Amino acid sequence: MTRRPVGTATRGTTNPNRLRRMDRWIAAAHGAALRRGEAPPVAVDLGYGAAPWTAVELLTRLRTADPRCRVVGIEIDPERVTAARPYEREGLDFRHGGFEVPVDGPVALIRAANVLRQYDEDAVAEVWARLCGRLTPGGLLVEGTCDEIGRRHVWVALGPEGPRTVTFATRLGSLEHPSDLAERLPKALIHRNVPGEPVHAFLRDFDRAWAAAAPYASLGARQRWISAVRRLAADWPVCDDRRRWRQGEVTVAWEALAPRL
């Protein structure tokens, strides 16, 4: 008897290169862990959508970190699996499934982009726990949201033990205020962007740091972002450094932004 995949089919919106910022961060942040494994690492692009572009691109970008990587694209909508099959190649295949992750054994990476946004907030903790339970001991789950063309992203990175960090990533030329990213907060945080919640205080402080860094705007948005993040790091546990800030990113410890119960 075949089991029903866990989850619900949702809109399949996707775009080529939409997830490039997330892919590059994964390759940089998780590349060493991928290379450490003895077996070729298996990565899952969960909920790749109406076309398989993000899975194809994830394979290419992960292979810059570890040429042994394999990617499995998993979709809960069977027609989207059929549509993706012609794109299968060495190291890339597509399967029908859901949050149970129908791959033999634990996996080194699960990326779920723009999937949980269409679920209820109450579903997030259980889905995270289920997906984290499918990771190898050094594995990573990256779950987050972005706009249609990938200019603004926010994602949570989780290890087998649970959430670790939150990353904000943006095309700097398109940014008026850091709080523009609020509309792309992942499901676990988007309803918490209200006074009294840590993520609201964080975005307020980020906007203040951005305003204080206004004199750097004449040197370009990148210099302004770097200066704003440096100010922010005085009060918030920023986990990365200038090399990532230059890309229009900042990563913060999850505990600092986690919703108050």
Ligand SMILES: C[S@@+](CC[C@H](N)C(=O)[O-])C[C@H]1O[C@@H](n2cnc3c(N)ncnc32)[C@H](O)[C@@H]1O
């Ligand atoms: C908005 S699309 C995102 C596509 C791609 N990840 C991107 O960011 O461009 C969301 C996709 O997730 C799929 N989906 C929703 N729940 C799922 C689940 N539990 N398991 C696998 N796929 C799922 C939907 O069918 C839909 O095709």
